[in-house]
Amino acid sequence: xxxxxxxxxxxxxxxxxxxxxxxxxxxxxxxxxxxxxxxxxxxxxxxxxxxxxxxxxxxxxxxxxxxxxxxxxxxxxxxxxxxxxxxxxxxxxxxxxxxxxxxxxxxxxxxxxxxxxxxxxxxxxxxxxxxxxxxxxxxxxxxxxxxxxxxxxxxxxxxxxxxxxxxxxxxxxxxxxxxxx
Amino acid sequence: xxxxxxxxxxxxxxxxxxxxxxxxxxxxxxxxxxxxxxxxxxxxxxxxxxxxxxxxxxxxxxxxxxxxxxxxxxxxxxxxxxxxxxxxxxxxxxxxxxxxxxxxxxxxxxxxxxxxxxxxxxxxxxxxxxxxxxxxxxxxxxxxxxxxxxxxxxxxxxxxxxxxxxxxxxxxxxxxxxxxxxxxxxxxxxxxxxxxxxxxxxxxxxxxxxxxxxxxxxxxx
Numbered sequence: 001x002x003x004x005x006x007x008x009x010x011x012x013x014x015x016x017x018x019x020x021x022x023x024x025x026x027x028x029x030x031x032x033x034x035x036x037x038x039x040x041x042x043x044x045x046x047x048x049x050x051x052x053x054x055x056x057x058x059x060x061x062x063x064x065x066x067x068x069x070x071x072x073x074x075x076x077x078x079x080x081x082x083x084x085x086x087x088x089x090x091x092x093x094x095x096x097x098x099x100x101x102x103x104x105x106x107x108x109x110x111x112x113x114x115x116x117x118x119x120x121x122x123x124x125x126x127x128x129x130x131x132x133x134x135x136x137x138x139x140x141x142x143x144x145x146x147x148x149x150x151x152x153x154x155x156x157x158x159x160x161x162x163x164x165x166x167x168x169x170x171x172x173x174x175x176x177x178x179x180x181x
Numbered sequence: 182x183x184x185x186x187x188x189x190x191x192x193x194x195x196x197x198x199x200x201x202x203x204x205x206x207x208x209x210x211x212x213x214x215x216x217x218x219x220x221x222x223x224x225x226x227x228x229x230x231x232x233x234x235x236x237x238x239x240x241x242x243x244x245x246x247x248x249x250x251x252x253x254x255x256x257x258x259x260x261x262x263x264x265x266x267x268x269x270x271x272x273x274x275x276x277x278x279x280x281x282x283x284x285x286x287x288x289x290x291x292x293x294x295x296x297x298x299x300x301x302x303x304x305x306x307x308x309x310x311x312x313x314x315x316x317x318x319x320x321x322x323x324x325x326x327x328x329x330x331x332x333x334x335x336x337x338x339x340x341x342x343x344x345x346x347x348x349x350x351x352x353x354x355x356x357x358x359x360x361x362x363x364x365x366x367x368x369x370x371x372x373x374x375x376x377x378x379x380x381x382x383x384x385x386x387x388x389x390x391x392x393x394x395x396x397x398x399x400x401x402x
Binding site: 170 | 291294298344347350351354
């Protein structure tokens with residue numbers, strides 16, 4: 001019952017539940033197949049110390065672990081979790097908490113990333129800057145619209161620039177195209 | 182979320198951006214400990230509308246209820262939006278342009294590219310606001326009076342509601358990341374002004390997206 005409620009709540013605030021499991025055995029198999037941003041555990045069902053349980057899971061140690069509580073729990077037992085979700089929390093509070101917790105881990109990941117544009121991304125950037133739509137760019141480069149959109153997302157993530165006009169200036173400043181084009 | 186019984190000073194202390202609303206609604210300073218309801222009555226401002234916009238400025242998660250939407254005073258809302266546009270076009274953007282001129286002057290030939298970018302942005306912003314005032318607002322007023330109108334204006338407003346704030350924040354990215362040798366003092370001043378204006382523009386867009394568009398849907402039903 002709580003799981004369904006929580007799932008609906010996650011959905012409302014824009015997060016996806018990638019998998020649910022009711023026992024630890026099944027959970028460890030799950031981590032071999034899906035990449036989760038957060039693991040939520042009902043501490044009542046954890047019979048061994050949390051760090052021992054986590055050691056058994058083939059999971060990235062940066063994934064935060066949250067406790068889901070709907071009754072009183074001794075604070076010292078909850079202290080080992082990265083955060084606590086109370087079943088009475090509102091959508092907003094839960095959303096804020098997730099953004100805070102997950103925002104941090106995402107940032108850490110981004111910092112190790114390469115911000116140089118690839119040659120293909122430069123091709124797409126120049127056409128975007130010249131004012132072509134994604135569909136036209138796809139035809140010109142002989143790739144799918146989907147691929148163009150994913151290039152555009154990467155260009156924006158790497159340069160920090162969202163608008164077409166801004167990308168045109170970026171292209172000029174980096175000598176990817178002429179002032180007069 | 183604030184209510185009519187909150188003191189105006191409490192909202193402003195918690196969310197200083199709400200102070201921008203006062204001159205747009207014609208509310209003068211020196212309101213003492215008056216509640217929102219009292220201040221609005223004294224200044225002849227629809228309290229519901231002032232409260233709704235204050236809540237939009239104070240709380241990113243605030244959702245406009247159907248009840249609030251039904252009570253929206255269109256005439257006052259449009260007046261508010263027009264005054265916001267005036268403030269952006271005649272006050273804030275020229276102010277940022279003065280900062281940008283200094284930044285551009287210290288950036289040699291790359292400065293020209295920036296100047297041109299901002300010039301284009303100014304034209305676009307002016308066009309955007311003018312289209313809303315001269316085409317969109319009158320059509321909504323006609324619809325509210327129950328007259329038959331060409332809904333094409335509204336469809337194109339929904340589709341082309343471009344985000345002016347994106348282009349402004351792109352300007353800060355370009356200056357900070359891609360133009361070496363710019364005087365830090367000038368660019369910092371410009372950045373602070375852009376950040377404040379962008380927050381204001383985002384809230385302005387939210388008013389149009391969460392109030393104006395749902396309002397149109399409500400009256401066409």
